[in-house]
Amino acid sequence: MMGEINVYTIILLLFAKQAFGIRVTELTVPSHAVEDGSVLLQCHYDLEGDMLYSIKWYKDNREFFRYVPSNNIPFSYFPLNGVTVYVSIIHAYASARIGPARDQEKDSSSNVVKLVNLTPESAGLYRCEVSGEGPYFVTVFDEKKIRVHLLPYDRPRVIGLQEEYKVSDILAVNCTSSRSRPQTQLKWLINNEAAPRRHITGPWYRISDERPDARETILQLRFILKEEHFKNGLLQIKCQSSIAPLYQDEIVHHIMRAEDSILDPIPEEVINEEVNKMFGQHTQREERDPIPIAESQNDRNSAATFRASYSSIVIILLLKAIS
Numbered sequence: 001m002m003g004e005i006n007v008y009t010i011i012l013l014l015f016a017k018q019a020f021g022i023r024v025t026e027l028t029v030p031s032h033a034v035e036d037g038s039v040l041l042q043c044h045y046d047l048e049g050d051m052l053y054s055i056k057w058y059k060d061n062r063e064f065f066r067y068v069p070s071n072n073i074p075f076s077y078f079p080l081n082g083v084t085v086y087v088s089i090i091h092a093y094a095s096a097r098i099g100p101a102r103d104q105e106k107d108s109s110s111n112v113v114k115l116v117n118l119t120p121e122s123a124g125l126y127r128c129e130v131s132g133e134g135p136y137f138v139t140v141f142d143e144k145k146i147r148v149h150l151l152p153y154d155r156p157r158v159i160g161l162q163e164e165y166k167v168s169d170i171l172a173v174n175c176t177s178s179r180s181r182p183q184t185q186l187k188w189l190i191n192n193e194a195a196p197r198r199h200i201t202g203p204w205y206r207i208s209d210e211r212p213d214a215r216e217t218i219l220q221l222r223f224i225l226k227e228e229h230f231k232n233g234l235l236q237i238k239c240q241s242s243i244a245p246l247y248q249d250e251i252v253h254h255i256m257r258a259e260d261s262i263l264d265p266i267p268e269e270v271i272n273e274e275v276n277k278m279f280g281q282h283t284q285r286e287e288r289d290p291i292p293i294a295e296s297q298n299d300r301n302s303a304a305t306f307r308a309s310y311s312s313i314v315i316i317l318l319l320k321a322i323s
């Protein structure tokens with residue numbers, strides 16, 4: 001009996017288009033969805049004069065939702081792991097469509113299913129199957145795959161950044177994405193241009209502690225700082241993260257050029273000791289005097305970095321003035 005029906009159905013499927021014209025015109029199923037999110041599945045069909053018997057939804061060949069307008073309860077739902085049909089839609093359907101409704105084959109609400117609380121198990125092949133009335137029950141279908149992604153919960157982080165950098169220093173930093181599935185793609189940019197491949201190491205992928213099915217991505221940027229990296233005293237590094245086509249984020253850091261040492265650096269303790277010997281308690285007051293800075297400064301843009309090494313410069317100037 002089963003075998004006969006299957007053969008019959010297959011023959012009808014083969015000849016469906018020519019003989020009866022019933023067809024699925026468009027199956028709207030997103031190819032990418034987000035864990036904990038929702039999707040709307042829409043099955044558009046054309047009966048070409050036939051009557052609608054049923055619309056059935058399957059995931060990986062297992063039926064989870066059925067609409068049979070001639071049934072007393074036209075909507076049926078079959079529990080399936082990872083497939084949660086939005087309940088209020090079922091209720092709306094049920095209350096609007098108690099009893100036979102065979103004349104309303106084009107009712108748009110009968111061909112929409114909303115799935116909520118998506119989980120990794122929600123991923124799979126979704127099929128919409130439309131059948132015409134007896135005696136032939138011509139059945140046609142279309143199917144599409146849904147991938148379910150776990151998106152990062154945060155923007156990427158940059159680890160290993162120092163407070164200041166000078167020309168000829170090595171900048172070595174890691175960009176790390178928070179866990180995701182599939183893994184996040186990372187990209188480094190220096191002054192808004194893709195970093196040369198020789199400056200990049202990785203990516204490394206680290207299994208997330210909280211989610212063994214997810215990964216953190218790490219990408220290292222490492223290069224020697226040159227004059228040309230600093231535009232007006234500033235270097236910009238940017239780490240971009242993405243999971244196409246759903247997610248994109250970035251983190252930007254601006255690095256101020258620290259003053260190149262004009263004189264050999266003198267340890268701070270030595271300077272303090274010397275200054276205390278020569279000026280005693282006056283040092284504090286002198287240090288707050290801003291005037292000497294302007295004379296020694298040839299690059300307006302490095303004013304901020306001068307402020308960082310302000311005390312030593314003041315001391316050097318004072319020492320010069322004394323001798």
Ligand SMILES: *[C@@H]1O[C@H](CO)[C@@H](O)[C@H](O)[C@H]1NC(C)=O
Pocket residue numbers: 159160172173174204218220
């Ligand atoms: C960057 O990540 C790599 C790989 O995990 C690690 O070996 C290295 O120590 C990290 N560097 C910094 C600056 O965190």
